[in-house]
Amino acid sequence: MSTIDIIASACLILGAFMSLLAGIAVLRFPDTMSRIHAATKPQVLGIMLLMLGVGLRLGSPAVIGTLVLIVILQFLTAPVSAHLTVRVAYRNAQDDDPTQTTDQRAAADDGPDQMAQALAEETVAGGATENSGAPADDER
Amino acid sequence: MWTVVVAGVMFGLGALFAAVRLVRGPTQIDRAVALDVMLAIVVGVIVLTAAVSGSSITLVIAVVVSLLGFLGSASLAKLLPRDRQ
Numbered sequence: 001m002s003t004i005d006i007i008a009s010a011c012l013i014l015g016a017f018m019s020l021l022a023g024i025a026v027l028r029f030p031d032t033m034s035r036i037h038a039a040t041k042p043q044v045l046g047i048m049l050l051m052l053g054v055g056l057r058l059g060s061p062a063v064i065g066t067l068v069l070i071v072i073l074q075f076l077t078a079p080v081s082a083h084l085t086v087r088v089a090y091r092n093a094q095d096d097d098p099t100q101t102t103d104q105r106a107a108a109d110d111g112p113d114q115m116a117q118a119l120a121e122e123t124v125a126g127g128a129t130e131n132s133g134a135p136a137d138d139e140r
Numbered sequence: 141m142w143t144v145v146v147a148g149v150m151f152g153l154g155a156l157f158a159a160v161r162l163v164r165g166p167t168q169i170d171r172a173v174a175l176d177v178m179l180a181i182v183v184g185v186i187v188l189t190a191a192v193s194g195s196s197i198t199l200v201i202a203v204v205v206s207l208l209g210f211l212g213s214a215s216l217a218k219l220l221p222r223d224r225q
Binding site: 008009012013015016017019020021022023024026027032035036039042043046047050051053054057058060062063066067069070073074077078080081084085087088089092 | 143146147148150151153154155156157158160161167169170172173174176177180181183184187188190191194196199200202203206207209210213214216217218220
């Protein structure tokens with residue numbers, strides 16, 4: 001067993017260990033945000049280590065091209081999909097908060113004008129009705 | 141050869157835990173995240189297969205699966221209804 005084989009095996013096992021860690025974290029972490037935080041680790045670091053291991057073991061130029069393609073694809077898409085998922089989770093957590101009558105943080109995403117409007121609506125309504133139909137909901 | 145066994149056991153346990161979260165998950169977003177983790181593990185297993193067999197033909201499947209994972213989670217985030225109380 002040569003040195004390169006040992007390094008490749010170490011990379012493969014570390015990449016698999018990332019997947020194990022993500023599985024444990026997704027099972028054990030208390031809320032959705034921290035689960036998403038842990039779930040993005042094997043998608044970037046784990047895939048990168050696995051590709052490094054396979055590239056060291058096979059080592060032909062065509063294989064390395066495909067591996068680099070997969071890594072670049074993951075680097076581009078993993079943050080985007082995590083961001084989309086987190087945004088939905090964040091807004092749903094906002095809906096669950098019983099102390100807020102207006103979706104203020106989601107309204108703040110749309111800019112200061114909408115936020116001022118939402119605050120004005122809240123003071124007019126006085127919390128008498130469940131005023132969850134903030135302007136941010138309409139765009140969805 | 142023991143590399144494959146150790147890595148395979150780790151992949152299997154990770155996928156098992158993610159599947160438990162997939163069944164149990166209180167919100168739909170938790171299930172989407174668990175599915176994302178399972179797809180990353182599938183990509184890892186495909187790549188490990190290529191490393192073991194020494195043939196690079198399965199790597200194309202890994203490209204397709206990683207693209208599918210992005211499409212799946214992005215469209216789930218876009219299309220899931222907001223759960224209201």
